[in-house]
Amino acid sequence: MPASYLDRVDLSADRIPERWYNVLPDLPRMPEEYVDAATGQPLSDGQASRLFVPALVAQERSVERWIEIPGPVREAYGMWRPTPLFRAVGLERYLGTPAEIYFKYEGSGPAGSHKLNSALAQAYYAKRDGVKRLVTDTGAGQWGQAIALSCARFELELLVYMIRASYGQKPYRRILMETYGAQVRPSPGPDTAFGRGLLHEFPEHPGSEGTAVSEAMETVLDDPCSRMAVGAFSNYCLMHQTVIGLETREQLEAIDREPDFLIASVGCGSNMGGFVNPWIAQKLAGREITLIAAEPAACPTLTKGVYTWDYPDSSASGPQVLSYSLGHDFIPPVIHAGGLRYHACAPLIGLLRHEGLIDAVALAQSEIFAAGRLMARVHGYLPCPEAAHALKAAIDVALRCKEEDRKAVIVFCYSGQGFLDLGAYGDFNSGVLEDVEPDLSAMPAAVPA
Amino acid sequence: MPASYLDRVDLSADRIPERWYNVLPDLPRMPEEYVDAATGQPLSDGQASRLFVPALVAQERSVERWIEIPGPVREAYGMWRPTPLFRAVGLERYLGTPAEIYFKYEGSGPAGSHKLNSALAQAYYAKRDGVKRLVTDTGAGQWGQAIALSCARFELELLVYMIRASYGQKPYRRILMETYGAQVRPSPGPDTAFGRGLLHEFPEHPGSEGTAVSEAMETVLDDPCSRMAVGAFSNYCLMHQTVIGLETREQLEAIDREPDFLIASVGCGSNMGGFVNPWIAQKLAGREITLIAAEPAACPTLTKGVYTWDYPDSSASGPQVLSYSLGHDFIPPVIHAGGLRYHACAPLIGLLRHEGLIDAVALAQSEIFAAGRLMARVHGYLPCPEAAHALKAAIDVALRCKEEDRKAVIVFCYSGQGFLDLGAYGDFNSGVLEDVEPDLSAMPAAVPA
Numbered sequence: 001m002p003a004s005y006l007d008r009v010d011l012s013a014d015r016i017p018e019r020w021y022n023v024l025p026d027l028p029r030m031p032e033e034y035v036d037a038a039t040g041q042p043l044s045d046g047q048a049s050r051l052f053v054p055a056l057v058a059q060e061r062s063v064e065r066w067i068e069i070p071g072p073v074r075e076a077y078g079m080w081r082p083t084p085l086f087r088a089v090g091l092e093r094y095l096g097t098p099a100e101i102y103f104k105y106e107g108s109g110p111a112g113s114h115k116l117n118s119a120l121a122q123a124y125y126a127k128r129d130g131v132k133r134l135v136t137d138t139g140a141g142q143w144g145q146a147i148a149l150s151c152a153r154f155e156l157e158l159l160v161y162m163i164r165a166s167y168g169q170k171p172y173r174r175i176l177m178e179t180y181g182a183q184v185r186p187s188p189g190p191d192t193a194f195g196r197g198l199l200h201e202f203p204e205h206p207g208s209e210g211t212a213v214s215e216a217m218e219t220v221l222d223d224p225c226s227r228m229a230v231g232a233f234s235n236y237c238l239m240h241q242t243v244i245g246l247e248t249r250e251q252l253e254a255i256d257r258e259p260d261f262l263i264a265s266v267g268c269g270s271n272m273g274g275f276v277n278p279w280i281a282q283k284l285a286g287r288e289i290t291l292i293a294a295e296p297a298a299c300p301t302l303t304k305g306v307y308t309w310d311y312p313d314s315s316a317s318g319p320q321v322l323s324y325s326l327g328h329d330f331i332p333p334v335i336h337a338g339g340l341r342y343h344a345c346a347p348l349i350g351l352l353r354h355e356g357l358i359d360a361v362a363l364a365q366s367e368i369f370a371a372g373r374l375m376a377r378v379h380g381y382l383p384c385p386e387a388a389h390a391l392k393a394a395i396d397v398a399l400r401c402k403e404e405d406r407k408a409v410i411v412f413c414y415s416g417q418g419f420l421d422l423g424a425y426g427d428f429n430s431g432v433l434e435d436v437e438p439d440l441s442a443m444p445a446a447v448p449a
Numbered sequence: 450m451p452a453s454y455l456d457r458v459d460l461s462a463d464r465i466p467e468r469w470y471n472v473l474p475d476l477p478r479m480p481e482e483y484v485d486a487a488t489g490q491p492l493s494d495g496q497a498s499r500l501f502v503p504a505l506v507a508q509e510r511s512v513e514r515w516i517e518i519p520g521p522v523r524e525a526y527g528m529w530r531p532t533p534l535f536r537a538v539g540l541e542r543y544l545g546t547p548a549e550i551y552f553k554y555e556g557s558g559p560a561g562s563h564k565l566n567s568a569l570a571q572a573y574y575a576k577r578d579g580v581k582r583l584v585t586d587t588g589a590g591q592w593g594q595a596i597a598l599s600c601a602r603f604e605l606e607l608l609v610y611m612i613r614a615s616y617g618q619k620p621y622r623r624i625l626m627e628t629y630g631a632q633v634r635p636s637p638g639p640d641t642a643f644g645r646g647l648l649h650e651f652p653e654h655p656g657s658e659g660t661a662v663s664e665a666m667e668t669v670l671d672d673p674c675s676r677m678a679v680g681a682f683s684n685y686c687l688m689h690q691t692v693i694g695l696e697t698r699e700q701l702e703a704i705d706r707e708p709d710f711l712i713a714s715v716g717c718g719s720n721m722g723g724f725v726n727p728w729i730a731q732k733l734a735g736r737e738i739t740l741i742a743a744e745p746a747a748c749p750t751l752t753k754g755v756y757t758w759d760y761p762d763s764s765a766s767g768p769q770v771l772s773y774s775l776g777h778d779f780i781p782p783v784i785h786a787g788g789l790r791y792h793a794c795a796p797l798i799g800l801l802r803h804e805g806l807i808d809a810v811a812l813a814q815s816e817i818f819a820a821g822r823l824m825a826r827v828h829g830y831l832p833c834p835e836a837a838h839a840l841k842a843a844i845d846v847a848l849r850c851k852e853e854d855r856k857a858v859i860v861f862c863y864s865g866q867g868f869l870d871l872g873a874y875g876d877f878n879s880g881v882l883e884d885v886e887p888d889l890s891a892m893p894a895a896v897p898a
Contacts, residue, residue, distance in 0.1 A: 005524050013457055075454050079829055108557050110829030112868065152826040172621070172871035179822055179831065179874050373628050377601040380528055380559030382628065419561065419868040422621035425628050 113416030137212030141173025143231030241274020323350030562865030586661030590622025592680030690723020772799030
């Protein structure tokens with residue numbers, strides 16, 4: 001009777017990866033270092049350690065290919081990892097495609113998204129290095145809830161700057177962070193000089209990851225016992241996320257499949273990096289595999305941004321980095337995929353894109369919510385808007401395979417579940433959700449080739 | 450460093466049970482049949498089939514001990530089953546108890562609660578029997594979202610009467626049902642004669658499972674192509690839920706443990722029945738095992754209700770059943786554990802209680818939310834308020850074991866996750882949540898012994 005079913009590939013608990021994979025030694029060149037805008041010199045480890053956890057500063061430019069996952073972090077992964085790989089047979093049938101569609105499901109953990117993979121590591125190292133409080137920014141709140149859970153587990157204080165648009169749109173995420181014991185403040189807000197300045201100029205400022213980063217940075221620089229936690233930007237953050245790709249590779253091997261397409265959403269790039277990096281060395285060695293970054297048309301960093309030196313924060317007070325950017329003054333429209341509203345992307349993702357290793361597509365929010373609702377109806381699982389970007393991109397590839405009668409293996413990263421995004425689905429269901437064009441006038445100049 | 454961790458016991462996908470366990474043939478006597486109040490006679494299968502799906506009417510009083518799970522239902526269980534059994538070592542250490550605390554985690558599926566176990570079966574049989582539309586009631590909305598998902602999967606229409614208090618408190622659950630394609634209406638509402646009557650008398654009526662059942666029943670009787678789906682009341686519903694207990698038993702055997710205490714929350718009794726029934730035969734044979742039903746002090750059916758004939762619906766228009774009841778006119782206070790606001794309980798649960806096979810405790814909502822928050826902080830997983838009742842009862846038993854220096858094995862059913870209940874946690878966090886005393890003046894007289 002039902003034409004739809006899921007095939008599931010599980011790994012046993014003892015197959016949680018023992019090591020993270022660090023792609024840096026396998027790349028043709030290293031990502032550029034962060035540069036102190038005042039001196040034009042690379043940020044020293046000492047300067048970086050004033051902002052970030054020392055153990056993580058050391059990981060940031062490590063050239064060890066494999067880094068052991070500390071016991072307490074791996075033990076914490078045991079709460080929900082390994083995560084299942086599903087084959088979405090029902091969706092294949094619905095689309096009538098000869099392609100096989102798989103998804104790596106990162107929504108089953110206690111935080112509901114992939115963000116916990118790095119959050120637990122960051123909280124662990126912070127505690128070990130004697131940090132008293134972590135300070136962070138969060139967009140849609142997925143990162144915030146993951147780091148809040150992790151700080152509860154490793155007994156650290158946490159202060160979260162949540163971008164004002166999400167703070168209003170997603171009260172449940174804020175409450176969840178508070179339930180874990182975190183302090184949550186809207187950004188821009190009155191607690192920092194930067195936030196006060198922005199509010200003075202533009203009282204209705206919706207905030208962005210850039211404003212929240214600036215406020216977090218200012219707060220850390222004012223308090224020697226605090227350090228930043230970052231949801232996606234750093235090389236180490238992408239490295240922690242490679243548990244996703246490593247498990248996926250083992251699961252595909254178990255069913256004797258090789259992926260032709262690997263697809264993930266990109267805001268800053270943590271689930272993309274964690275998902276595809278374990279295949280980068282093979283791709284560089286000539287293997288045919290297409291890696292696709294799915295981003296919102298409202299914040300088209302990889303499809304319309306330029307590869308240049310820019311600030312990762314809106315206040316232009318931090319170090320500069322080389323990556324794709326829409327300009328640090330870019331204010332993204334208020335779309336529901338709050339986690340993808342960032343003006344730039346991780347330097348490592350920028351480098352992969354610049355080297356031609358990953359492709360990118362930009363998607364409108366109406367089409368990603370339609371894909372999310374379809375997924376829910378066919379397979380029960382409701383994706384968060386971020387994950388729905390990867391899903392929609394996978395559907396588009398599957399439909400191309402149908403035209404070409406191609407039996408490709410498509411695997412996408414289902415980065416999180418959507419229970420806390422139901423306000424957005426409600427807007428979509430009732431037809432009030434509109435596609436919005438970004439204002440790209442803050443675009444910086446490209447670095448000369 | 451962290452004193453807290455979870456041990457996980459997984460079963461492989463091929464260990465999804467192949468059969469449901471039907472406790473009826475193992476009981477000292479059968480639950481009484483439903484009685485037509487007009488005639489005083491047991492409801493015929495013909496009468497019952499006018500309200501319910503024929504295949505399920507046949508299951509209701511089956512005395513087969515094992516009933517095969519249809520292929521498409523078992524395949525659908527594969528979306529998320531078998532579910533993990535966790536040992537909450539961190540919680541044990543926090544409490545300083547010598548007891549071992551385990552929980553069967555039913556929150557990992559696409560609907561987020563145990564309700565899907567029966568919803569999929571009911572939708573499957575309805576489709577097979579040619580029903581066009583299912584009509585149902587939902588309290589907190591957990592059942593509603595599970596049956597909405599199931600109707601999407603098996604391509605059936607669905608109309609849900611959601612009790613008005615939850616409809617207002619939990620918009621995300623309503624939106625989720627609508628995203629799956631269901632129609633959702635608040636109860637009492639203007640669409641039925643019963644709803645209109647109630648609203649006329651009491652315009653602010655918060656609704657109850659009783660009012661929603663009455664409206665669903667009236668709607669079904671008005672439409673020959675519709676049948677009722679029920680979240681908890683029927684014997685078959687509890688039987689479908691035995692996949693929980695059967696998996697738990699296998700998981701405990703795998704780690705060589707025998708439970709001393711099995712604990713579940715009870716509103717109507719579906720997760721309780723599904724969890725403990727696989728041990729009932731052993732208990733009747735003399736095995737020492739304590740089965741505890743955890744219910745809200747605001748709706749104390751098993752601790753303060755009486756065992757008597759009463760109506761399962763507020764309109765007193767349906768058949769009568771023998772079970773524990775607070776009276777069909779009972780209007781429960783608006784507490785956040787919406788799923789536990791029912792004036793009666795399943796006849797099978799009532800019989801088990803009446804026979805002295807299960808114990809019951811009543812808990813205030815402030816203490817269950819405190820337990821839920823503790824769980825989140827220690828183990829990351831945030832329980833729904835219903836599951837937090839079982840958790841709190843388990844904590845109380847573990848603390849008694851500490852006083853008695855007893856190494857008991859405590860297992861509770863973690864019936865669902867709490868992302869869609871964060872409004873309630875927000876009230877708790879901000880201190881506005883109050884404990885409420887029920888008005889027990891509608892209590893019926895007990896059946897003479």
